Amino acid sequence: MADLRDLYQEVILEHSKAPRNYREVKTADHKAEGYNPLCGDRFIVYLQMEGDRIQDIAFQGSGCAISKASASMMTQSLKGKTRSEAERLFERFHEVVTGRARANGDSAELGKLAVFSGVSEFPTRVKCAILAWHTFEAALEGKQESVSTEG
Amino acid sequence: MTTAARLPWDHLQPPAHQVVAGFDVERVRADFPILAQAVHGHKLVYLDNAATSHKPQVVLDAILHYYQHDNANIHRGVHYLSERATEEYETARKVVQGFLHAGRASEIIFVRSATEAINLVAQTYGRVHVGRGDEVLITAMEHHSNIVPWQLLCEEKEAKLRVAPINDQGELIVEEFRALLGARTKIVALSHVSNALGSVNPVAEIIRLAHQKNIPVVVDGAQAVPHMAVNVEDLDCDFYAFSGHKLYGPTGIGALYGKAALLDQMPPYQGGGDMISSVTFEKTVFNKLPHKFEAGTPHMAGAVGLRAAIEYLNRLGLDTIEAYERELLAYASEKVGEIPGVRLIGTAREKAAVVSFVMNGVHPHDIGTILDQEGIAIRTGHHCAQPVMGRFGVDATARASFAFYNTKEEIDRLVEGIQKVREVFG
Numbered sequence: 381m382a383d384l385r386d387l388y389q390e391v392i393l394e395h396s397k398a399p400r401n402y403r404e405v406k407t408a409d410h411k412a413e414g415y416n417p418l419c420g421d422r423f424i425v426y427l428q429m430e431g432d433r434i435q436d437i438a439f440q441g442s443g444c445a446i447s448k449a450s451a452s453m454m455t456q457s458l459k460g461k462t463r464s465e466a467e468r469l470f471e472r473f474h475e476v477v478t479g480r481a482r483a484n485g486d487s488a489e490l491g492k493l494a495v496f497s498g499v500s501e502f503p504t505r506v507k508c509a510i511l512a513w514h515t516f517e518a519a520l521e522g523k524q525e526s527v528s529t530e531g
Numbered sequence: 532m533t534t535a536a537r538l539p540w541d542h543l544q545p546p547a548h549q550v551v552a553g554f555d556v557e558r559v560r561a562d563f564p565i566l567a568q569a570v571h572g573h574k575l576v577y578l579d580n581a582a583t584s585h586k587p588q589v590v591l592d593a594i595l596h597y598y599q600h601d602n603a604n605i606h607r608g609v610h611y612l613s614e615r616a617t618e619e620y621e622t623a624r625k626v627v628q629g630f631l632h633a634g635r636a637s638e639i640i641f642v643r644s645a646t647e648a649i650n651l652v653a654q655t656y657g658r659v660h661v662g663r664g665d666e667v668l669i670t671a672m673e674h675h676s677n678i679v680p681w682q683l684l685c686e687e688k689e690a691k692l693r694v695a696p697i698n699d700q701g702e703l704i705v706e707e708f709r710a711l712l713g714a715r716t717k718i719v720a721l722s723h724v725s726n727a728l729g730s731v732n733p734v735a736e737i738i739r740l741a742h743q744k745n746i747p748v749v750v751d752g753a754q755a756v757p758h759m760a761v762n763v764e765d766l767d768c769d770f771y772a773f774s775g776h777k778l779y780g781p782t783g784i785g786a787l788y789g790k791a792a793l794l795d796q797m798p799p800y801q802g803g804g805d806m807i808s809s810v811t812f813e814k815t816v817f818n819k820l821p822h823k824f825e826a827g828t829p830h831m832a833g834a835v836g837l838r839a840a841i842e843y844l845n846r847l848g849l850d851t852i853e854a855y856e857r858e859l860l861a862y863a864s865e866k867v868g869e870i871p872g873v874r875l876i877g878t879a880r881e882k883a884a885v886v887s888f889v890m891n892g893v894h895p896h897d898i899g900t901i902l903d904q905e906g907i908a909i910r911t912g913h914h915c916a917q918p919v920m921g922r923f924g925v926d927a928t929a930r931a932s933f934a935f936y937n938t939k940e941e942i943d944r945l946v947e948g949i950q951k952v953r954e955v956f957g
Contacts, residue, residue: 384900384901384904384955387900388897388901388955388956393955393956393957397892417913417917418912418913419894419896419911419912419926419927420894420895420896420912420913420920420925420926420927421894421896421926422926442894442926443894443896443926444894444895444896444897445893445894445897445956446896446897448894502900504900505896505900508896
């Protein structure tokens with residue numbers, strides 16, 4: 381049976397209460413909005429690229445503990461990464477939260493993000509965990525319309 | 532309510548907390564097989580009745596019986612089963628007529644849902660009577676199903692959608708509503724009971740005000756009929772819509788009441804079989820009421836199930852249901868409202884058994900997940916009423932909505948669950 385403590389890990393709760401990189405990036409060259417209207421989760425992700433490298437990444441918005449902590453920890457993980465490293469990390473993250481891969485063996489790559497593996501036990505919450513990541517991807521791709529992970 | 536006759540099961544009644552005489556909630560619960568199950572290792576506490584309610588065994592039996600014994604297409608065959616199926620279907624219509632206290636059975640149109648009923652009125656009556664520069668007046672507490680059909684109509688006709696505001700308690704501000712009733716207002720549409728807030732609108736007064744200006748009123752009764760007796764003739768409403776599945780009946784069936792004088796003049800909604808009396812490639816003559824609005828083979832089994840649900844409710848007594856649910860609401864409002872950090876959204880004086888709330892520092896979605904792990908089903912999100920969320924400055928709420936099969940013990944479980952949320956989030 382799924383255990384709440386697997387979902388609401390200390391690190392996740394802590395990030396949801398005190399999110400990191402929670403600010404606007406005035407000089408952002410990429411920005412996108414993610415919005416899950418059914419939940420009411422809405423975030424903006426700001427990116428400042430330096431060539432192929434993410435020089436600065438930050439976010440603002442509101443949402444549930446899972447979506448907010450995911451956004452916060454995503455910004456920490458992505459800062460300094462190249463585009464392809466970031467895309468690969470998103471892929472790994474996606475596999476883990478949807479339960480298609482286990483976090484254990486390969487968790488060095490995911491680092492702290494492995495705490496989100498508990499989400500896979502709560503299928504209705506996967507969309508919360510990946511909202512910020514999809515928003516990041518949309519920002520990279522320069523999408524104008526807001527993205528959603530619902531439906 | 533303490534003078535009811537002694538009933539055979541009175542001696543079984545727990546005396547302390549169920550003061551509605553003749554109502555034994557445990558006995559009633561036994562009629563709903565789905566309630567007797569565990570979810571995540573806990574006894575299910577189902578508090579999402581405003582989304583959909585559960586079905587008593589008599590409804591399930593009626594549907595099965597229909598398919599096992601009576602099924603055939605209606606209004607066409609000369610054969611025995613077709614006759615039986617037609618009779619079942621038309622009897623269901625009469626039962627709905629009685630339930631709403633409509634003057635004639637032909638004023639009851641079977642539809643898929645309250646949503647379809649409202650769309651029907653917008654696309655038939657609305658398209659004929661609303662023109663450029665006209666107005667449709669709704670309220671700020673409507674469900675999306677009573678906003679979007681009117682928006683679509685207004686867009687097509689270059690008409691304006693006007694919205695009467697609500698106060699901080701979630702009540703319609705009647706003076707403001709009255710001020711918005713103008714010379715260009717062609718339709719008023721409002722909910723009888725708000726799904727997100729539970730507020731009961733003073734529909735009789737609203738209808739009287741609108742009728743003073745000869746404006747017809749469409750009432751969305753989806754959240755009202757499960758909780759109170761409704762009399763469309765006393766209300767004098769022009770249209771009244773409801774869904775079967777919120778009324779302990781099956782999904783996919785609902786009804787629209789319309790005054791015959793209006794329905795007669797309206798163009799059909801959809802074309803097809805059953806809604807015509809004769810067809811040539813040059814000219815089609817439409818069938819009489821109510822069949823003019825029921826194109827295609829309808830949901831006969833759904834109508835049969837709806838009839839069984841209404842008869843079940845009639846046996847329990849809507850007054851008894853209302854009195855019992857009022858107790859549940861008072862108890863839940865008090866117990867949930869007194870939890871530190873919890874704010875109730877929607878505190879109208881006239882309310883159905885819905886408790887919407889938000890919690891300091893915890894998103895409703897997280898509340899929903901934690902309660903679910905305790906076996907407690909509530910709804911979280913915007914409840915298809917995003918403008919209501921905006922009015923109260925929240926993105927979402929957690930909503931516990933009650934039925935007559937809920938108990939005070941279940942409300943205690945809800946309160947314990949909310950305390951657990953607080954433990955998790957510190």
